[in-house]
Structure formats: structure tokens, C-alpha cells
Amino acid sequence: MYRSHVLICGGTGCSSSGSAKILSEMESEIKKQGLENEVKVVKTGCFGLCALGPIMIVYPEGCFYSRVTVEDVPEIVSEHLLKGRVVTRLLYQETVTDDGIKSLNETNFYKKQHRVALRNCGVINPENIEEYIAVDGYAALGKVLTEMTPDEVIDVILKSGLRGRGGAGFPTGKKWQLARNLVPDADQKYVCCNADEGDPGAFMDRSVLEGDPHALIEAMAIAGYAIGATQGFVYVRAEYPIAVKRLRIAIEQAREYGLLGKNIFGSGFDFDMDIRLGAGAFVCGEETALMTSIEGHRGEPRPRPPFPAEKGLFGKPSVLNNVETYANVPQIILKGADWFSSMGTEKSKGTKVFALGGKIVNTGLVEVPMGTTLREIIEDIGGGIPNGKKFKAAQTGGPSGGCIPAQHLDTPIDYDNLLAIGSMMGSGGLIVMDEDNCMVDIAKFFLEFTVDESCGKCTPCRIGNKRLLELLTKITEGKGTLEDLDKMEELCYYIKENSLCGLGQTAPNPVLSTLRYFRDEYVAHIVDKRCPAGVCKKLVSFEILDTCKGCTKCARNCPVNAITGKVKEKHVIDQAKCIKCGACIDNCNFNAIIKK
Amino acid sequence: MGKSTISKIPFKGTAEQEQKLREFIAANKGMQGALMPVMQEAQEIYGYLPIEVQRIIAEEMNISLEEVYGVATFYAQFNLNPKGQYKIGVCLGTACYVKGSQDVFDKACSVLGIGNGDVTEDGKFSIEATRCIGCCGLAPVLTVNDDVYGRLTADDVPGIIEKYQKM
Numbered sequence: 001m002y003r004s005h006v007l008i009c010g011g012t013g014c015s016s017s018g019s020a021k022i023l024s025e026m027e028s029e030i031k032k033q034g035l036e037n038e039v040k041v042v043k044t045g046c047f048g049l050c051a052l053g054p055i056m057i058v059y060p061e062g063c064f065y066s067r068v069t070v071e072d073v074p075e076i077v078s079e080h081l082l083k084g085r086v087v088t089r090l091l092y093q094e095t096v097t098d099d100g101i102k103s104l105n106e107t108n109f110y111k112k113q114h115r116v117a118l119r120n121c122g123v124i125n126p127e128n129i130e131e132y133i134a135v136d137g138y139a140a141l142g143k144v145l146t147e148m149t150p151d152e153v154i155d156v157i158l159k160s161g162l163r164g165r166g167g168a169g170f171p172t173g174k175k176w177q178l179a180r181n182l183v184p185d186a187d188q189k190y191v192c193c194n195a196d197e198g199d200p201g202a203f204m205d206r207s208v209l210e211g212d213p214h215a216l217i218e219a220m221a222i223a224g225y226a227i228g229a230t231q232g233f234v235y236v237r238a239e240y241p242i243a244v245k246r247l248r249i250a251i252e253q254a255r256e257y258g259l260l261g262k263n264i265f266g267s268g269f270d271f272d273m274d275i276r277l278g279a280g281a282f283v284c285g286e287e288t289a290l291m292t293s294i295e296g297h298r299g300e301p302r303p304r305p306p307f308p309a310e311k312g313l314f315g316k317p318s319v320l321n322n323v324e325t326y327a328n329v330p331q332i333i334l335k336g337a338d339w340f341s342s343m344g345t346e347k348s349k350g351t352k353v354f355a356l357g358g359k360i361v362n363t364g365l366v367e368v369p370m371g372t373t374l375r376e377i378i379e380d381i382g383g384g385i386p387n388g389k390k391f392k393a394a395q396t397g398g399p400s401g402g403c404i405p406a407q408h409l410d411t412p413i414d415y416d417n418l419l420a421i422g423s424m425m426g427s428g429g430l431i432v433m434d435e436d437n438c439m440v441d442i443a444k445f446f447l448e449f450t451v452d453e454s455c456g457k458c459t460p461c462r463i464g465n466k467r468l469l470e471l472l473t474k475i476t477e478g479k480g481t482l483e484d485l486d487k488m489e490e491l492c493y494y495i496k497e498n499s500l501c502g503l504g505q506t507a508p509n510p511v512l513s514t515l516r517y518f519r520d521e522y523v524a525h526i527v528d529k530r531c532p533a534g535v536c537k538k539l540v541s542f543e544i545l546d547t548c549k550g551c552t553k554c555a556r557n558c559p560v561n562a563i564t565g566k567v568k569e570k571h572v573i574d575q576a577k578c579i580k581c582g583a584c585i586d587n588c589n590f591n592a593i594i595k596k
Numbered sequence: 597m598g599k600s601t602i603s604k605i606p607f608k609g610t611a612e613q614e615q616k617l618r619e620f621i622a623a624n625k626g627m628q629g630a631l632m633p634v635m636q637e638a639q640e641i642y643g644y645l646p647i648e649v650q651r652i653i654a655e656e657m658n659i660s661l662e663e664v665y666g667v668a669t670f671y672a673q674f675n676l677n678p679k680g681q682y683k684i685g686v687c688l689g690t691a692c693y694v695k696g697s698q699d700v701f702d703k704a705c706s707v708l709g710i711g712n713g714d715v716t717e718d719g720k721f722s723i724e725a726t727r728c729i730g731c732c733g734l735a736p737v738l739t740v741n742d743d744v745y746g747r748l749t750a751d752d753v754p755g756i757i758e759k760y761q762k763m
């Protein structure tokens with residue numbers, strides 16, 4: 001028995017800010033002060049509040065230390081762990097009250113959250129199967145294999161109303177049912193997991209893999225039993241080294257404990273799984289492209305039908321769900337379909353994880369019941385916009401989604417409402433933008449992404465998006481016409497209707513949604529030749545004010561010699577030569593240069 | 597995805613590297629969909645996938661060079677050209693982008709005097725605009741090999757690069 005537990009986040013966010021060093025320093029300091037039999041250090045997955053990393057929680061007090069440095073460790077050990085005196089200066093300020101410390105769950109960030117998919121992240125050590133088992137891990141697999149028929153399993157998932165968390169929101173139970181029944185005499189079937197989380201700004205799947213990998217293994221085995229498959233594949237983004245490592249460890253441990261392999265729980269059911277690494281192709285998040293990639297080819301999508309439930313991986317009936325979807329499954333089996341469907345809205349049940357990023361105070365991962373409004377997520381949980389700036393838009397759904405303006409902040413978020421306001425759920429990235437972001441530039445940013453990631457197989461996506469990007473570029477350079485806006489809209493609908501796979505069908509969404517809500521910004525670029533947010537370089541100009549002291553520093557630092565002037569006299573910028581690099585502003589000691 | 601320029605830098609693979617690759621292929625070629633794992637291992641061994649290495653893979657796997665080359669050029673993470681000793685990546689994912697990572701990237705390029713995907717003449721640095729690496733809480737983010745630098749402005753870039761120049 002230990003009297004204290006120190007939980008240190010080992011997720012990617014905190015690791016990147018040095019949590020591994022803090023962990024080893026903590027272990028050696030505890031030893032140095034002779035506490036190794038009294039205090040246990042646990043490396044956990046992500047707590048969610050990435051903005052405050054590296055994060056450490058000390059139990060039983062529940063002290064939440066944020067932005068800890070290696071230098072702070074000796075003080076935490078000698079003050080808190082040895083003498084029982086909390087190091088107040090390192091506490092997350094939200095948890096400090098007049099009469100002591102309040103628990104993390106009472107803070108604004110956690111209060112409105114409801115953790116189902118992320119329930120074990122930041123709670124258990126993901127590299128130790130016993131810790132997962134201690135929180136009812138593999139109980140759902142046991143229940144399924146010993147008490148339920150495959151059809152009963154599918155029935156529970158169907159009744160729960162669980163829909164795919166990867167983007168399109170297809171009912172998971174329906175998918176399993178098709179894979180079970182469509183080809184009754186199939187000699188082999190596969191269960192696949194999409195962990196190729198490519199949407200920029202979304203990292204919930206990685207968090208589950210890093211913080212609770214056994215939940216995925218358990219759920220895939222359950223899916224295997226339900227559809228009649230004995231082999232699973234997890235397709236993981238190669239950019240996630242920590243996630244891959246922990247999943248490998250977890251698979252090994254599950255095999256050792258007989259939870260993967262032959263005759264699991266003595267039921268006669270065999271199931272095993274392997275990892276396949278992606279190699280940086282966004283289109284491989286599309287189900288048929290992902291399967292083609294696992295087969296070892298260029299990851300190009302295939303026309304559907306036939307759907308994967310009939311002819312999927314290696315031509316066999318297959319089921320593909322994403323990580324977050326699977327992470328819900330064991331809980332649904334244990335707690336029942338009614339428990340799950342009691343959360344959420346009419347057509348979107350359960351919870352959804354969002355990755356909050358961009359211009360927001362509390363960047364990180366949050367899990368809320370479906371139907372929570374954007375305002376609650378951004379203002380209450382996310383802590384609003386930093387530096388007193390004004391909210392402009394929230395972007396959901398990544399390159400397939402759209403930008404949501406302030407007037408829709410009170411829309412309850414679910415699959416259908418997001419579609420209705422021109423965006424989509426996607427995998428749950430939620431990027432907040434303020435008045436300093438240009439919406440035409442953002443549309444162009446996403447188009448550059450999809451043009452680069454288009455696999456080139458079908459013409460509407462390959463050429464259509466390229467033309468769309470050219471039109472957008474023209475506008476950001478001040479050369480657009482109002483007629484271009486109509487042309488763009490027409491092209492958008494053409495690409496959506498005629499592309500082969502989801503990538504092309506959704507690629508124009510960022511353009512369409514910004515045209516719908518921020519048309520005035522497009523018009524400002526075209527008619528006034530002005531970028532209201534001051535982002536588009538070709539439309540921005542730099543000017544030296546009368547407060548210039550004539551120190552010559554800007555002229556000396558201008559890379560293209562566009563600034564002239566005599567010593568101690570006001571300098572002038574030659575607008576024709578200026579490349580708008582901003583070096584003059586950076587070098588001016590008198591704030592005498594402005595960007596317009 | 598159109599990257600097809602082939603390296604002009606002479607191939608310097610060793611016999612040990614070749615043996616290691618051939619052994620890996622022999623052990624894994626029976627696996628379903630073995631090509632990508634083989635190419636990933638080859639890149640691990642050589643650091644990149646020059647045509648000479650692709651030829652070994654094609655020969656051992658008994659498939660055409662065209663197929664290997666097709667896969668190598670499809671995926672962003674397969675490199676046809678060698679990388680620098682210090683691989684700089686600037687995240688241009690959405691969260692970093694809206695917080696100004698384009699300026700960070702432009703600054704790094706101008707300090708090094710190279711463009712996206714290039715290597716400095718001395719082979720010390722290469723730079724790449726990367727996809728989201730998922731440290732959105734630290735945005736904007738720049739990585740040098742395994743080191744991560746977060747919450748940057750363009751002004752921080754020269755100091756970081758200088759640190760590695762001296763190593």
C-alpha cells in the first residue's frame with residue numbers, strides 16, 4: 001500500500017513539453033528522500049487540459065499541478081510528499097478557493113464534461129493491463145463471450161444508437177449487422193480500426209490509444225465475435241509514435257493473459273490483431289482507401305458498392321470503425337443500451353470528444369454529451385478567447401467541415417444540426433478563430449490541404465479542387481471578380497456531387513461555409529482590395545508614421561532595400577519593392593511602423 | 597502528392613544495410629500486405645528510399661519496380677531524398693496555422709536559405725511543413741528531430757536553429 005500516488009501525464013502534449021524528464025526526476029527524487037515505499041509514481045494518458053502541460057496530480061489530496069518544470073520536482077517532493085504542505089504556487093488556479101482546494105471535477109473545464117470514451121485517460125497506467133482490469137476492463141468481453149450470442153451483441157449496439165465517431169455518423173450496429181449477414185458463407189472476415197487520425201487539430205483517437213489502449217483491443221474482440229471475424233487490423237498514423245508503442249505493449253499483454261489468441265475465456269472464440277502503420281496520406285482515412293493501403297498498395301479509394309461489409313479488406317467482408325467509436329463499446333455492453341441512449345439528442349446518442357484548439361484559453365480534449373451547445377464548449381469549458389479578442393468562427397470537421405459563425409453558437413451540437421448549418425461533426429476537431437483570422441485565407445488553407453492530399457484517381461477532385469484553389473488564390477491577391485464567387489459556388493457543387501470518395505465530396509465545404517457566412521470578407525478582398533483581418537499579404541501594406549526617429553534600423557534590416565530615408569529624418573517604404581515580410585515592424589524600436 | 601524528383605546525391609548504402617534489409621524481407625514476405633511494412637523498415641535502415649533500395653525491395657518481393665515506386669511516391673512519409681542531420685518540422689495543422697505557424701515556417705526557411713522539403717548544402721538541416729502532430733496545446737509548434745518547441749513566434753526561430761548549428 002502506498003500513502004500517496006503521483007500521476008504524471010505521459011500523453012503527446014505533455015511529453016512534448018518535457019513530462020518524461022519530470023517523471024524520471026520525480027522517481028529519483030523520491031528515492032533520494034527515502035519515500036519509494038510510500039509514494040508511487042504512475043505515468044498516465046492524457047488528462048485533457050493540454051494547455052497547462054506538463055500536468056501532475058497528487059492523490060489522495062487531488063492536487064492538480066500545472067506547467068511543472070524539472071526544477072519544481074524537489075520542492076514538490078520535500079514540501080508536499082514529505083511534509084504534507086501543498087505547493088500552492090504550482091496549483092491550477094481554478095482549483096484554488098478561499099477555503100482550500102476544490103476537486104478537478106468542480107472546475108469549469110471538467111464540470112460539464114461527461115467521460116465515456118476518455119474515462120480511463122489520465123486515470124490508469126496504460127502500459128499495465130492489471131490497471132485496466134481493475135476498472136472493469138475485459139469484463140464486457142467476458143460477458144459477451146459467455147452470456148450473449150453475436151446477434152444479441154449487435155442488438156445492444158443497434159439499440160444504443162451509437163454512430164460512427166470518425167465523421168459520417170453511420171450507425172455502428174447497422175454496420176456490424178451487415179458484415180455479419182451479407183455473406184453468410186465467408187471463410188474469413190476482418191475487423192479493422194481506423195486510427196489514421198488525419199484531420200488537423202483532432203487528437204482524441206491518439207489520446208485513447210495512448211491513455212487506454214486495452215479498451216480498443218477489447219472492443220475489437222467484441223466486434224470480431226459479433227460479425228464472426230478472427231483477425232483484426234489497427235491502421236495507425238505513423239506520426240503517433242507513443243500511441244503505437246503503447247498499443248504494441250497492450251496487444252502483447254492481452255496475448256499473455258489469454259485475452260487475445262485462441263479459445264478466449266474458454267469459449268472457443270479465437271481472435272488476434274496486428275498493427276499496420278500509415279505513411280502520411282490523408283485519403284487513407286477513407287474506408288476503402290485504408291483497406292487498399294493495408295493490402296500494401298497506393299491508398300486509393302475504390303468505388304462502392306461493393307461495400308466493405310460485403311467485399312472489404314483482402315476481398316473479405318470487413319467492418320471498419322474508428323478508435324473513439326470502439327472506445328464506447330465495452331461500456332455499452334456493461335451498462336446497457338438504455339444507459340447510453342439516455343445521453344445525447346434524438347438522433348445522436350452518447351457523448352462526443354472534441355479537440356479544442358486555436359484561439360482558446362483551455363486547449364485540450366473535452367468529452368461532452370451530444371447536444372451541448374458550442375457556446376458551452378467554447379466559453380464555459382474552453383474559457384473563451386484569449387487576449388480580449390472577439391470570437392469570429394469555430395471550425396469543425398477539419399478539411400471536410402465548415403466554419404460556424406457567432407449567430408449559431410447556441411446550436412446544440414449533434415450530427416444533423418452541424419450538417420444543417422453547413423459544417424459536419426468530422427472526427428471532432430474544434431478550432432476557434434478570432435478577429436485576426438481571415439476567412440478567405442482559412443478557406444484557401446484547407447483547399448491547399450485537400451489539393452495536396454487528393455489521390456488523383458478521379459477528375460472532379462483532382463482538377464476541380466485545383467481550379468477552386470486558383471480562384472481563391474486570385475481573390476487573396478486582390479485580382480478576383482464578383483463573378484468568381486458564382487463560379488466558385490458552381491464548381492463546389494459539381495465537385496461534391498461527382499467525386500468518388502468522401503475526400504472529394506466534402507473538400508469544397510470550407511469554401512461553401514465561408515461563402516455563406518463571411519461573404520462580406522470575400523467582397524472586401526474583391527471590391528475594396530482589402531483584407532479586413534490583415535492576413536493576406538498581397539493586400540496588406542506597411543507604412544511608416546511621423547513618429548519615426550530616422551534611426552535607419554528598418555532600412556538596414558529590409559531584405560529588399562525597399563526603405564529609404566536620411567539619418568534622423570522620417571523614412572519611406574517603396575510599396576512596389578516591399579515584399580510584406582514585416583521585418584521592419586519587428587526591428588522598429590519606436591512602434592513607428594504599422595500594417596494596414 | 598506529386599513528388600517524383602530523384603536524388604542526385606550518390607547512394608552510399610553499405611553491405612550490412614543491404615543484408616539487414618534482405619533478411620527482414622525474407623522473414624516477412626509471407627505476411628499479407630507486406631510491402632508497406634518492408635518499405636518502412638527499409639527507410640528505417642537507410643534513412644530514405646533511393647532507387648537502389650527500391651530495386652532490392654522489388655527483386656526480393658518479386659514485384660515490379662514500378663509498383664514499389666508507385667507506393668513510395670504516394671505516401672508523404674517515404675522520402676526519395678536523404679534528410680538533414682537535423683530534421684526541422686513546422687506544424688501547419690489548423691490549430692498551429694491560426695496561431696501563426698506560417699510565419700514561423702517562413703522564418704525558418706529564410707534563416708536556413710532553403711525551401712520546403714530541401715536540405716542545406718552541408719547536409720546539416722532539412723525542413724518540412726508537417727501535418728498536425730497533435731500538440732495543439734503548444735501551438736505553434738516546431739520540431740527538430742525528437743525535440744519539440746512550442747508556443748513560438750517567428751522571433752524564436754533563429755535562436756533555436758543556432759543551437760543546433762553549434763552542435
